[in-house]
Amino acid sequence: MSQLAVRMVDIRKTFPGVVANDQVNLEIYRGEIHALLGENGAGKSTLMNILTGLYQQDKGEVFINDELRNFKSPKDAIEAGIGMVHQNFRLVKPFTVTENVMLGQKKSAFLKLDEAGERINAISSKFGLKVHPKAKIWQLSVGEQQRVEIIKMLYKGTDILILDEPTAVLTPQEVNDLFEILRGMADDGKAIVFITHKMHEVIDFADRITVLRGGLSIKTLLKKETDASELGKLMVGKEFLSGRKNTINTCGDRSLSIKKVSALNDKGLPALSEFSLDICKGEIVGIAGVAGNGQRELSEVITGLRPVTSGNIQLDGTELTKKSIREIIDFGVAFIPEDRHGMGLASNLTVIDNAILKEYRSSQYGSRLLDLKKLREKAQCLVDDFDVKIPNVDCPVKLMSGGNLQKLLLARETSIEPKLVVAVYPIRGLDIGATDFVHNVLIEQKNAGAAVLLISEDLDEIYKMADRIAVMYEGKLMGILSTEDADIGEVGMMMAGARKKEDA
């Protein structure tokens, strides 16, 4: 390996309340494809935003070609030859490829589209970036749009190219094409960095790998000298940190049965493929996986918010996939959604309104008109039971803290004595006290005989709470482990796309 292109030394970056990067070191050479591997929130994107000048580090130095360059703005980084292809493309849809590439350049006043078109053709034939300069962006596939982004960078003279999760939106064939193109660029002397949390891409395409975890750079390794198992361990950590909370086995008969369910995501791409999972009464199953691998879609097909394209979901022997959302609620499914502000609660409505949002139809609250007195009593009762801290039940919920919101949501959802509780990232953004509270409620539900599906990105939480751990990757079930004999390295590998050992 030849010249050092980028050296980042002892980088620290904090946001209010969060340390996103600390003591991070990174070296990138010309001619290599370098992978930045880590879970969501490991600090990969922050680090690259510092390198591209979008953020400024609190501490540490950035060297480009052995020259100290601490960027003040993206402009500085572009001038230094650094270009980044973001996950969300920054393209103007009604414009042609050429117009997008030329945007923002200041060399001449007049648009020399043909001249630029020729340069684009030269770049695209040199690196195999097939795309027609006169095509409009909206006519192009996602893979082609990504090529336009890369051409845009090369046109500006980028020789250090960063790609943020470049494969998230691509088909497997497009992934292979992309890395072939990137390899050609590396051979041409450019430095390539890609951010990922997918193990197989790292193994298949990277030369060197830097693993980030919890904002720290853990280790940089040569691909030749490592394997999936070592990387998996580095990515998720050495061992489970805290003791288990769920210690009593209360598993009963089978309650929820998901059979070969497939579903599409919002973009119409497959999000779940033939996913199968059973949960017993009085059992908590934790879904482990990097966010965005179909967890949200899984919670939505169970609660009826998203249609399945094939497969069955049964709860206590009753088919749920044909039922309406209201029927599913009435059947006893409680849902703690990922987005408690947007989906869980209506923030401008009062505590009373939110507390009875699911039950107002019930005849106990009045036959035609709502019996406001009863509603108030009910809301007050929930608030007292769950120790929700609010001035009074007439205040809008948007004034409440995250922990109190979650308590109110749990109070409402569990007041129907659910058969099944679906909890999606239930402790995200909560402090220790509120986290503990949420966990106690889930354990109570389990002990009362409910089946609990706990989706989390925090392996500690899953280890603490679950009877069994199911690992999801790209909408598929990678395997199910009993928590007692789960090995964190194995879970980490499965999260990054390796099959459970005996299945492999």
Place this chain on the structure above:
Amino acid sequence: MTFNMLIAILAAAISTGTPILFVALGEIIAEKSGVQNLGLEGMMLVGAVTGFIVGASSLNLFMAILAAALGGGVLALLHSYVTITLKANQVVSGLALTIFGTGLSGYLGKPYVGMPAPVKFDSVAIPFLSEIPVVGPVFFNHNVLVYFSYALVFLLWFFVYRTNFGLNLRATGENPGAADSLGVNVFALRYVYTIFGGMLAGVGGAYLSLASAPSWVENMSGGRGWIAIALVIFAIWNPARAIFGAYLFGGVEALGYRLQAIGVTASPFILNMMPYLLTIGVLILVTISSRTKHIGEPESLGIPYDREER
């Protein structure tokens, strides 16, 4: 209807359509940058009154037009500050400025009501060109502002579609995040083009008080600012197409007067309604046809740009 009469109507279509053309051209440029300005009616009126006052006191038409542009521009600056810097709702700000401009112009113009303009734009026949049969009398026997508008249409079209500035302008209205990431100063561009749009609205207003009917009458724009907004859609945000739309509206308006003159006994209210009926009809047709073609309104039109949210 005689041949001469047809020529007269066509020529009148141009002179009647020109003030709307100025306003629509300005609004096209502003909307291309992503800022919708519903204050055009108010800016026209402010332009009309400042143009008239400065013309009457300086007896200099150039100064009058400059003052009209400044008048419209100042109102547009206010719109820019409210919608670009403070990120307030563009519709609300625009409507407020229309009401404000109407009131302000009425107040400023009070002493001048009923006074004929001491200076005005007269028709200047262009030698040779105006002698070409049909084309000459229709296109080349007008006042200077009309000739200026011909040039402006071409210049703006060229600017928008053939220069790098135009590319940046269009990108700012379509995807300000993308433009920003490539070093285009989205905020500055939106300010500049919104103010430019207001200035042209002012010029359009001054055309009314210094050329069409050289005098100041309260509320003399009579809804032309609103027609210009419809015209922007009719033109599918293309300066070159705006000229046809403007003359079509001008023609319908001019026709109304002529029909009355030759004794067609339709109610004048019906005839006065025609440009506005046409506006509605055209909006329906254009919206239906452009929906299928992936051309049309800039994607970020009306949405304040916020860096943190990209």
